[in-house]
Amino acid sequence: MIKSCELCGIEKPAIKRPKTGQGICKPCFFSAIENEVHETIISSNLFHPGEKIAIGASGGKDSTVLIHLLDLLNKRHNYGIELHLLSIDEGIVGYRDDSLVTVKRNQEVYQLPLTIVSYSELFGWTMDQIVKKIGLNNNCTYCGVFRRQALDRGARMIGAEKIATGHNADDIAETVLMNLLRGDHFRLGKSTDIVTGEEGDMPRCKPLKYLYEKEIVLYAHYQNLDYFSTECVYSPNAYRGYAREFLKDLERIRPRAILDIIHSGEMLSVSAPAPAKMTCERCGNVSSNKICKACTLLETLSKP
Ligand code: SF4
Ligand code: ZN
Ligand code: ZN
Numbered sequence: 001m002i003k004s005c006e007l008c009g010i011e012k013p014a015i016k017r018p019k020t021g022q023g024i025c026k027p028c029f030f031s032a033i034e035n036e037v038h039e040t041i042i043s044s045n046l047f048h049p050g051e052k053i054a055i056g057a058s059g060g061k062d063s064t065v066l067i068h069l070l071d072l073l074n075k076r077h078n079y080g081i082e083l084h085l086l087s088i089d090e091g092i093v094g095y096r097d098d099s100l101v102t103v104k105r106n107q108e109v110y111q112l113p114l115t116i117v118s119y120s121e122l123f124g125w126t127m128d129q130i131v132k133k134i135g136l137n138n139n140c141t142y143c144g145v146f147r148r149q150a151l152d153r154g155a156r157m158i159g160a161e162k163i164a165t166g167h168n169a170d171d172i173a174e175t176v177l178m179n180l181l182r183g184d185h186f187r188l189g190k191s192t193d194i195v196t197g198e199e200g201d202m203p204r205c206k207p208l209k210y211l212y213e214k215e216i217v218l219y220a221h222y223q224n225l226d227y228f229s230t231e232c233v234y235s236p237n238a239y240r241g242y243a244r245e246f247l248k249d250l251e252r253i254r255p256r257a258i259l260d261i262i263h264s265g266e267m268l269s270v271s272a273p274a275p276a277k278m279t280c281e282r283c284g285n286v287s288s289n290k291i292c293k294a295c296t297l298l299e300t301l302s303k304p
Contacts, residue, residue: 049080059099062166091126189270
């Protein structure tokens with residue numbers, strides 16, 4: 001006899017939930033994911049009526065599910081927030097140009113405004129040009145620093161109060177592990193914060209903080225969402241890669257490991273002073289030094 005869904009007891013189970021191992025039907029899976037994200041938003045007081053939220057939209061599975069869920073939950077629960085898609089064009093031919101086509105298709109589907117800001121217009125360099133100059137080495141350091149500032153500047157440009165990003169539970173557990181392995185106490189203390197950057201001028205929040213990557217993939221698949229799944233052509237962060245593999249091994253043995261690492265991070269009270277915030281003397285953006293990281297990296301690029 002076929003067992004019925006472990007949640008509703010009526011439908012045939014279609015999915016074994018990666019997070020809990022429960023055999024459940026598709027409608028119950030959708031409700032579980034949507035209710036969990038709504039619960040995260042409400043319990044952490046992420047949004048306030050009237051706020052404009054810039055959704056970091058890359059065309060990948062996480063940000064596509066984030067757009068879908070924020071649009072759905074905003075309508076279903078009347079959050080009263082205004083959503084605006086914000087994409088960063090790093091200038092990587094064969095990767096970002098293709099993924100931006102996906103974002104544009106989603107903009108049509110959800111009928112949301114979209115702003116694209118590019119590294120070339122903000123910094124005068126595309127990632128392709130940077131890699132030509134420095135070689136296939138340290139690329140993600142440049143890209144990460146520029147993306148952080150590009151998102152802040154793009155969000156300010158569109159008048160948003162906050163940025164929502166598609167970071168999932170796996171990303172956050174990986175970050176806890178990486179900061180622990182690096183002995184980065186200040187970052188370790190912040191790595192599980194659902195809202196960050198309040199001390200700067202553009203807070204960021206992570207509504208998918210407790211969603212497993214595998215569940216995001218399943219949700220996107222069964223909802224027929226349109227997303228782009230090709231990997232970046234440049235060297236991924238090797239250290240993060242090891243942390244990711246380790247986490248996947250742990251998850252195979254014990255699926256709860258991801259949540260447990262996040263909870264451990266949440267329980268840590270790290271007494272490391274926050275770096276002081278000031279304004280970069282060169283570009284006027286928020287910085288923890290006289291010259292911000294983006295300007296420091298731009299200086300290295302301008303050297304012959
Ligand atoms: Fe940028 Fe590295 Fe991500 Fe590629 S993998 S988009 S270079 S941060
Ligand atoms: Zn069910
Ligand atoms: Zn600067």
